[in-house]
Amino acid sequence: MANIMIRRGDNGALSFYLPKKDLEDDIVSLEFETPQRWGGELVLKDGSRWHFEPLEGEPRLPITVRARRLGGEDD
Amino acid sequence: MATLTREETEALIQEVLEVYPEKAKKDRAKHLAVNDHEANAKKCVTSNRKSLPGVMTIRGCAYAGSKGVVWGPIKDMIHISHGPVGCGQYSRAGRRNYYVGVTGINAFGEMNFTSDFQERDIVFGGDKKLAKLIGEIEKLFPLNNGITIQSECPIGLIGDDIEAVSKKATAEFGKTVVPVRCEGFRGVSQSLGHHIANDAVRDWVIGNRDNKPFEQTAYDVAIIGDYNIGGDAWSSRILLEEMGLRVVAQWSGDGTLAEMENTPKVKLNLLHCYRSMNYISRHMEEKYGIPWVEYNFFGPTKVAESLRKIASFFDDSIKAKTEEVIAKYQPMMQAVIDKYKPRLQGKRVMLYVGGLRPRHVIGAYEDLGMEVVGTGYEFGHNDDYERTVKEMGNATLLYDDVTGFEFEEFVKKVKPDLIGSGIKEKYIFQKMGIPFRQMHSWDYSGPYHGYDGFAIFARDMDMTLNNPCWSTLTPPWKKPQAPALAAAA
Numbered sequence: 001m002a003n004i005m006i007r008r009g010d011n012g013a014l015s016f017y018l019p020k021k022d023l024e025d026d027i028v029s030l031e032f033e034t035p036q037r038w039g040g041e042l043v044l045k046d047g048s049r050w051h052f053e054p055l056e057g058e059p060r061l062p063i064t065v066r067a068r069r070l071g072g073e074d075d
Numbered sequence: 076m077a078t079l080t081r082e083e084t085e086a087l088i089q090e091v092l093e094v095y096p097e098k099a100k101k102d103r104a105k106h107l108a109v110n111d112h113e114a115n116a117k118k119c120v121t122s123n124r125k126s127l128p129g130v131m132t133i134r135g136c137a138y139a140g141s142k143g144v145v146w147g148p149i150k151d152m153i154h155i156s157h158g159p160v161g162c163g164q165y166s167r168a169g170r171r172n173y174y175v176g177v178t179g180i181n182a183f184g185e186m187n188f189t190s191d192f193q194e195r196d197i198v199f200g201g202d203k204k205l206a207k208l209i210g211e212i213e214k215l216f217p218l219n220n221g222i223t224i225q226s227e228c229p230i231g232l233i234g235d236d237i238e239a240v241s242k243k244a245t246a247e248f249g250k251t252v253v254p255v256r257c258e259g260f261r262g263v264s265q266s267l268g269h270h271i272a273n274d275a276v277r278d279w280v281i282g283n284r285d286n287k288p289f290e291q292t293a294y295d296v297a298i299i300g301d302y303n304i305g306g307d308a309w310s311s312r313i314l315l316e317e318m319g320l321r322v323v324a325q326w327s328g329d330g331t332l333a334e335m336e337n338t339p340k341v342k343l344n345l346l347h348c349y350r351s352m353n354y355i356s357r358h359m360e361e362k363y364g365i366p367w368v369e370y371n372f373f374g375p376t377k378v379a380e381s382l383r384k385i386a387s388f389f390d391d392s393i394k395a396k397t398e399e400v401i402a403k404y405q406p407m408m409q410a411v412i413d414k415y416k417p418r419l420q421g422k423r424v425m426l427y428v429g430g431l432r433p434r435h436v437i438g439a440y441e442d443l444g445m446e447v448v449g450t451g452y453e454f455g456h457n458d459d460y461e462r463t464v465k466e467m468g469n470a471t472l473l474y475d476d477v478t479g480f481e482f483e484e485f486v487k488k489v490k491p492d493l494i495g496s497g498i499k500e501k502y503i504f505q506k507m508g509i510p511f512r513q514m515h516s517w518d519y520s521g522p523y524h525g526y527d528g529f530a531i532f533a534r535d536m537d538m539t540l541n542n543p544c545w546s547t548l549t550p551p552w553k554k555p556q557a558p559a560l561a562a563a564a
């Protein structure tokens with residue numbers, strides 16, 4: 001589990017940021033993105049997948065959430 | 076010399092790696108790459124890793140990142156280098172962060188305050204000494220507005236409780252006293268020191284005036300990540316003011332504690348050095364909803380681009396004024412380019428610096444018709460390289476935390492006309508006969524930011540590159556028959 005920050009990037013896309021590792025990448029898909037439910041599984045441009053508990057309703061961005069990395073754990 | 080092709084550059088990297096033992100070779104290979112616009116940065120260069128023992132690295136420590144970079148320039152606070160005397164004394168006033176104020180009275184930038192640890196402080200702990208030192212500071216320099224405690228290595232090792240000392244001192248003197256846990260051994264470079272310093276600002280400073288009144292305007296901005304080296308922040312600030320914005324704070328060159336405390340009231344944070352201050356910008360965005368925008372004030376092309384980008388956050392009156400500012404400086408910049416471009420056109424540059432410069436200055440060189448053929452960061456991270464890949468030409472060299480050996484070999488093969496790096500590299504390359512600029516503190520020159528800065532930048536590059544001394548490096552008896560008088564022309 002890691003604290004990650006999601007914000008709206010300059011290009012309008014959602015952007016994912018993992019502090020300390022300084023991983024910053026666009027989010028290409030987010031499982032739930034409706035006014036009622038927001039979150040779940042997300043996929044980054046580099047292909048890695050993360051998951052966080054969906055929130056009730058769209059939050060004010062940026063927001064820090066606890067997320068877990070899914071799948072291949074390389075380095 | 077003609078530009079290297081992709082294959083040649085790849086071959087060059089292989090050749091340089093050849094001398095390393097197997098394990099080091101494998102590690103270093105990840106840090107060197109040929110720029111490729113298609114590839115993603117994470118795949119191409121590995122960064123922010125521990126330097127290998129035995130290779131010459133140019134990195135600093137976390138203390139350097141906090142005391143030297145982020146906190147040091149806050150002029151009205153006294154920054155105690157807590158620990159042995161050397162860390163602070165040998166780095167004192169080296170960064171040329173200019174400021175206005177009377178040193179020793181109401182500004183303390185160039186001074187060195189240290190607790191000068193001795194053996195008994197290591198054995199018995201230094202908290203008492205620190206408390207005494209803070210008391211002395213209060214007596215001797217009553218106009219200071221706050222104190223920071225910048226931990227050097229031993230503090231973390233002996234487990235002193237500087238937080239408790241700070242709290243007590245705050246209560247006693249009614250001033251902000253900030254403990255910073257930036258012991259040099261933390262992290263792999265000065266970069267973690269930036270982060271720790273940002274976190275200390277977040278925890279001890281940023282919310283101090285949250286409910287206090289402040290006269291706001293719709294055009295308040297803060298300059299974040301400009302250390303006013305040689306006056307950089309000043310030559311940036313005048314442009315922002317000319318376009319109608321009000322600069323509330325300078326972080327941290329020529330900055331004050333009050334400016335930092337007032338920053339949460341601004342409308343937009345302008346971020347120059349992303350590497351050292353993105354953390355606090357992200358924090359303010361989340362906590363106060365203040366957007367931040369990265370900009371680049373090196374060279375007229377990038378300045379104009381950045382001014383427009385900043386103006387896009389504001390109303391039409393600002394946008395109109397921005398166009399006026401750009402139009403006003405355009406002829407001056409054209410004059411600079413007309414004068415220097417013919418002398419610099421086509422020259423090739425290699426860079427190896429820290430922070431924002433490996434990518435930010437590329438535009439300024441291009442404005443002068445020069446080309447950056449290799450660049451690298453001392454302590455960059457993934458996100459830095461991602462931003463760099465777009466700025467650099469295809470098939471150019473990228474090197475992370477380059478070693479002395481690699482850098483020299485690259486230079487021998489690539490044969491750049493100019494190198495921009497630090498003081499430790501300067502004399503090696505000058506002795507190799509290659510013009511060199513110290514690009515950390517502008518080689519005792521500057522400012523280089525903004526329009527005024529570009530004029531100085533162009534002059535400096537010309538002065539270095541076309542200096543007559545380069546043609547006299549070979550002694551007469553080693554010269555080929557024909558006397559090289561023509562070279563002086």
Ligand code: SF4
Nearest residue numbers: 136138162227228259
């Ligand atoms: S590594 Fe430790 S001892 Fe060395 S300069 Fe940094 S803080 Fe001082």
